[in-house]
Amino acid sequence: MSQIRVVVAGYGNVGRGVIAALKNNPDMILAGIVSRNPDRVKKTVSGIPVMQIADADQWIAELRPDVAILCGGSKDDLPVQGPALCAKVCTVDSFDNHSRIPEYFKTMDSAANAAGKVAVISTGWDPGIFSLERTLGNAFLPGSRAYGFYGLGESGGLSMGHSDALRTIPGVKDARQYTHAVTGSIEKVRRGENPDFTAGDMHTRECFVVLEDGADPEKVAETIRTMPGYFAPYKTEINFVSQEYLNEKCAGFPHDGLVVAAGVTGSGNPARVEYRCQWGSNPEATANVMVAHARAAVRLAREGRSGAFTILDIPASYFSTASKEELLAKFM
Template sequence: MIKIAIVGYGNIGRYAVDAIRAAEDMELAGIVRRPGSAPVHGIKTVASIEELGHVDVALLCTPTRSVEATALPLLEQGINTVDSFDIHDQIVNLRRSLGDKAIKHDAVSVISAGWDPGTDSAIRTMMMAMAPKGITYTNFGPGMSMGHSVVARSKEGVADALSLTIPTGSGVHRRMVYVVVKDGFQFSDVEAAIKSDSYFCHDETHVIQVPDIDSLRDMGHGVLMERKGVSGGTQNQMLKFEMRINNPALTAQVMVASARASTRIPSGCYTLPEIAPMDFLPGDREDLVARLV
């Protein structure tokens, strides 16, 4: 059995508990939360991963911007890590940083193991293999972006926030950010802080003040990827992939599958397209070949 620790207990952490419990080859060692956090009923809850004893893999269910600082000391202890880091233009640098530490301590880090970046990245890779020349458009939503919502909530003066991603076509998106402003703060200051953040400044972003978020909250999301390209010398190859999902549930499931894969590959840092698909699945390799190929 692979012993898994969950680090952080937000939306993804809650769904990760379900995914681990459903896995035939995994055991939940416990949950690591900030000191003073409430214990999780029926699950060992600690402030430090050392309190859990032996752990094979830590799922980092934390905000993206804290992933590197959280992962490095765990890798130093020889514990594999899996995260859902989602800042696309910083993935290469994170891969270098965690890769150096993982190799030094004979551990594995699987980064950006959500659905985008993550499984969508692997599908884009295969689309390019099938049609090497061409353009792939990735259209997200409409739906709740967990990473963007976390960033919006982190701004001074924000009591709660929800960021929705609205596709406008050809890989272009609009961000609709709904915020509850704390008493004593100006909405205009909150709006400026959100729009200037790197999560939002590259997209058309609208910030809207509302009295509460609960009436708007919906964890549904989705993606439509389309590639028009060329196979060899043959033009007009049309490839399409679409899904509609519960965002944190799918992210948690991908992270749990990546935890399994981390126990089957050499030390280092990996993104999902670098890992053989069957390494994500439980069971014997030849049986999987017989069933899937």
């Protein structure tokens, strides 16, 4: 089978991660990068075609992608780029606005079906791998609830969304936010209590903030602590630091998480399933998962399938480069 031709749509953290991941997947080749700002991309990339994302007919004709991996942001980019592009080429994206996934699925399903294309949506680690683990936990232990905890290590996990939220506050020059799981709450779940948690029962938030010259730390701290959704429901620690400290101590994008479901089997014996991910780089990990889904998207398309798919709809063997025989012999 010829190599799968992949176009990376959007050049940010995840886009760079996909380009790096493709080097470890010899059945795939980077056909090109498309961006709203090709000039910005060309400053750091050479030897790869870089085109304007809006010129979809042109780059599809020139780059001949089997699949485009959409690496734009979930808030503003994917709701527009997803339906427009899956009407022209098979796509994979990591749309992570959980409450809007049903609506996004519907839009993508209808656009992709009308065009006879496959659109794999909302993959990565959460949503993505953790969605699958929640589903399996609940199916194998009926009545159990699967809980997600993030930031289990000592330094916690870097939340890019919460870091972005901090940076929108007037007076904040730069910031990072680390999420910490409340270990006592994990133990309650492990004991099979299936508790009703508020968000603040499960996680705390640790902020590292660099202030603009002359900014009032009290005012910034108050804005952080009362920010609805992001910080107000949580115990939040705020550390004001220098830019040098932030650059040195808060480099990279580490994150981790755990899905845990506990219940009982037939005659009341306790049972628990757990699935843990640890990532030195959240965007690179997300990219790795997306690349495996690109392989699956192409396989589905070659079978004549179309419409939107999630990780829950795709057989695990479609992600793998291993043959059926290898899977049966080595992975069962």
